[in-house]
Amino acid sequence: MRIVIAGGHGQIALRLERLLAARGDEAVGIIRNPEQGADLRSAGAEPVVLDLESASVEDVAEVLRGADATVFAAGAGPNSGTARKDTVDRGAAVLFADAAERAGVRRCVVVSSMGADPDHPGDEVFDVYLRAKGAADAYVRSRTALDWTILRPGMLTNDAGNGQVLLAASTGRGTVPRDDVAATLVELLDTPATAGLTLELISGHVPLTVAIKDVAGN
Numbered sequence: 001m002r003i004v005i006a007g008g009h010g011q012i013a014l015r016l017e018r019l020l021a022a023r024g025d026e027a028v029g030i031i032r033n034p035e036q037g038a039d040l041r042s043a044g045a046e047p048v049v050l051d052l053e054s055a056s057v058e059d060v061a062e063v064l065r066g067a068d069a070t071v072f073a074a075g076a077g078p079n080s081g082t083a084r085k086d087t088v089d090r091g092a093a094v095l096f097a098d099a100a101e102r103a104g105v106r107r108c109v110v111v112s113s114m115g116a117d118p119d120h121p122g123d124e125v126f127d128v129y130l131r132a133k134g135a136a137d138a139y140v141r142s143r144t145a146l147d148w149t150i151l152r153p154g155m156l157t158n159d160a161g162n163g164q165v166l167l168a169a170s171t172g173r174g175t176v177p178r179d180d181v182a183a184t185l186v187e188l189l190d191t192p193a194t195a196g197l198t199l200e201l202i203s204g205h206v207p208l209t210v211a212i213k214d215v216a217g218n
Contacts, residue, residue: 006093008031012182014040016186089132112137137150154173154202155175
């Protein structure tokens with residue numbers, strides 16, 4: 001498969017690119033900073049330099065044409081202010097969905113956040129972030145031309161993944177290694193029956209492949 005990943009230099013995205021490349025898939029990572037290209041190539045991915053805060057729908061669609069699936073894993077980052085929560089966490093996700101439609105790429109997996117809600121209350125930066133992610137998720141879910149799956153991980157850690165997870169529409173709070181988030185994304189891409197699902201993910205006691213089959217109804 002050819003998979004195009006927005007936010008290609010993120011910690012989850014780099015892990016995902018390594019997994020995809022290791023099994024022979026073609027991973028393409030969209031990055032804003034050309035200096036990050038070497039890291040993507042080391043992970044086995046093809047870097048494409050494109051700023052999702054200023055690109056047009058057609059700019060992004062041109063990158064997506066011919067892809068089998070997209071993964072939105074971009075984010076403004078923990079040190080960004082409220083303005084970039086809107087332009088990246090919401091705006092870039094909306095742009096990416098629109099571009100996927102224009103390019104005719106139906107399969108779309110979004111890395112969101114547990115607690116994402118367009119009506120989330122509060123004025124702190126993290127509250128703004130959760131509203132932005134929630135608004136982006138709601139927009140993606142409204143696109144009937146996309147076979148979307150939205151993944152909402154719990155608190156991310158850099159612990160080694162063990163492939164034991166809890167994956168469900170609602171899991172409750174918890175932590176999850178970035179390794180296991182990346183592995184879950186691969187399984188979701190391989191499981192079209194997860195389209196139309198919004199799923200929370202934390203560490204648990206169920207093997208990942210079994211958890212995916214359970215939520216897919218297999």
